[in-house]
Amino acid sequence: MGTITATRLSWSVKGHRLLDSIDMAARDGRTVGLLGPNGSGKSTLLRLLAGLRRPDAGTVHYDDTGLHELHRRVLARRLAVVEQDVSAHHHVTVRQVVELGRTPFRGRFDSLTEHDRRIVDAALERTDLTGKQQRSWSTLSGGEKQRTQLARALAQEPREILLDEPTNHLDIRHQLELLDLLTTLDVTCVVALHDLNLAARYCDHVVVLDHGQVAAAGTPEAVLAPDLIRSVYGVDVLVDREHTTGALRITYLAATATRPVRLSTQATSTCAPTG
Numbered sequence: 001m002g003t004i005t006a007t008r009l010s011w012s013v014k015g016h017r018l019l020d021s022i023d024m025a026a027r028d029g030r031t032v033g034l035l036g037p038n039g040s041g042k043s044t045l046l047r048l049l050a051g052l053r054r055p056d057a058g059t060v061h062y063d064d065t066g067l068h069e070l071h072r073r074v075l076a077r078r079l080a081v082v083e084q085d086v087s088a089h090h091h092v093t094v095r096q097v098v099e100l101g102r103t104p105f106r107g108r109f110d111s112l113t114e115h116d117r118r119i120v121d122a123a124l125e126r127t128d129l130t131g132k133q134q135r136s137w138s139t140l141s142g143g144e145k146q147r148t149q150l151a152r153a154l155a156q157e158p159r160e161i162l163l164d165e166p167t168n169h170l171d172i173r174h175q176l177e178l179l180d181l182l183t184t185l186d187v188t189c190v191v192a193l194h195d196l197n198l199a200a201r202y203c204d205h206v207v208v209l210d211h212g213q214v215a216a217a218g219t220p221e222a223v224l225a226p227d228l229i230r231s232v233y234g235v236d237v238l239v240d241r242e243h244t245t246g247a248l249r250i251t252y253l254a255a256t257a258t259r260p261v262r263l264s265t266q267a268t269s270t271c272a273p274t275g
């Protein structure tokens, strides 16, 4: 389990600032939820955290080491990334996709060891894919593809994992199983989510993005308040606790009559980094 820290991270395209001075941290096995409306910058931030894009300004650290000082192979051994809608694998089976998770641990021409095979078996089992391991990737449903990507990530035995809307396409049972699994693994996790109730239930901390800025950050209880949700999402909600479990519950009432406005920089500057 490691710590991922982003400090004053910014990224622009053609003069448009898409991420603006983001501070956040995910520490020691915690699950941090990235929330925010469509286009608020969640996927972009995950790509910067993964080193798939270079920031214009600011830094990303894995523990005490700057991301770009980490050798690619070292990073590949510790960090797993589950992106949205991966369509790259065509003529391969589910098992072969999951075996890719062992690539950073093998020499170029080495075959899988018994140890690798056991890890792959366990990853298939944990994602409910054992019975589908010989299926061709191209024949899978959206949810099965999503679970295969998660299994590949698990086969990496990562210290940190970044996931972009991993519950997309999943039925309710698999959504709950995926998040149960993520939160019980000894892995530091940053996960972009749209479902605020799932975020409230599974995340230790949430970071809410709005127009590329941090609108709020902290525990779900502290952050997911009606005013914040109205100003960021433009939706009126009721927030209470479910009486049998005591879990935070967000009930969506209605979209507000006016579209949400960009939060002031003053609101942003009041947000402390999380961890």
Ligand SMILES: Nc1ncnc2c1ncn2[C@@H]1O[C@H](COP(=O)(O)OP(=O)(O)OP(=O)(O)O)[C@@H](O)[C@H]1O
Residues within 6 Å of the ligand: 013, 018, 036, 037, 038, 039, 040, 041, 042, 043, 044, 045
């Ligand atoms: N390479 C790019 N060139 C131009 N604009 C981009 C690029 N990448 C992202 N954007 C824009 O940046 C904004 C943030 O996109 P991003 O995909 O990070 O949002 P998101 O919060 O993940 O959205 P969603 O919830 O819809 O997945 C969007 O307006 C998007 O169109």
